[in-house]
Amino acid sequence: MSTLVAPTPEAGSKPAQILEAAGKLFLDHGYGAVSMDAIAKTANVSKATLYAHFGSKDELFRAMVARECKGQTMAAVCEEARTLEMAEGLRLVARHFVTLILSPQALAGYRVVVGEAHRFPELASAFYDAGPARTMEQVTAFMVDLDRRGLLAIPDPQLAAEQFVGLIKSHTHLRFLLCLSERPTEEQLTRVVDGAVSLIIRGYAP
Amino acid sequence: MSTLVAPTPEAGSKPAQILEAAGKLFLDHGYGAVSMDAIAKTANVSKATLYAHFGSKDELFRAMVARECKGQTMAAVCEEARTLEMAEGLRLVARHFVTLILSPQALAGYRVVVGEAHRFPELASAFYDAGPARTMEQVTAFMVDLDRRGLLAIPDPQLAAEQFVGLIKSHTHLRFLLCLSERPTEEQLTRVVDGAVSLIIRGYAP
DNA sequence: GTCTATATACAGATAGAC
């Protein structure tokens, strides 16, 4: 399993500038549509310098994805949710999750990784491990906790976790992926979140 | 709204050969990774002929997506499902839907359209109208029917339809999009379908 | 309509000076 843990270059250094430029461009326009020239230009760096730090376009792309994967976690929220009343805890998790996946960065990352999954299968795999897989683990653990406390009756916590995130992504995520909507309205968010929470509670009531 | 209704060339003709080759290659490797040379070669046609029928790579790409969008509909199944017992009807719809979205063609199309959504926003929009939007309409109509017959109590049929498809896509769809799995096992399908159906039934029980 | 051959541009990657 190829990890996505790349050594973070110190802020302000040339590699950091390059990674930042690469992130902006790749995420906005996709892998194929961005040239190394454009990245060098955006980073205020010569192309030779670029190649001195990243051996190829592939390598730079991988490093960029690794960088973007960091800091997108549900761990803290799932911990906090355990201390709340059930419906409130579920709503907190759902709310955090929907905000995360509809953020412009997450959407752009999703687009580019999905679009290049055929060409970079190991990258897709590493992205999955670093992002969605960890999220699923954390949400599953939350479901196990609800079951243990007797608040819900969940025979298959992993299935329940998958259903929960499926309910939240629902149809909305696709609409945003396809650039049909720009920003979620407060109303949209509430509708999806409340719908998912109440369906899970009614469906898994003890 | 740009429709995706392109005149279908007669089978066996040069345009048909070209579209078929373009479909194969674009869907397998993505827009950026496929050259017009490769398409011409695969179609057993010269590049000049190719340009005689399709003015540019963009145009060919659009025509290909239009072609691939045809024939993927849920209409017939949703009709049939109305004649069945509730759980069986839901299961039929779910089963058909999951089979549809996990088919290699649908996955490949999804990947390429999502990956290029930034560059071809109107195409993404047309794809949405031709595929997902129509599916949602049909599933929503099915939900309305279940409510009218008093089998379920569904105050917001559109939300329920979105939840139903969300439950079915769940986490599985992402795993397939990222090329982490090749073919769904019978067990996977049953698990997702039964889980979605029973959650909807319990959640919307009158 | 279809082909061979080519124009033109730009991509990724490198050589060599500083």
Place this chain on the structure above:
DNA sequence: GTCTATCTGTATATAGAC
């Protein structure tokens, strides 16, 4: 380590013969 200048392949698109 960083730059300017360049090599080399290949991409899209077209000209002109048949």
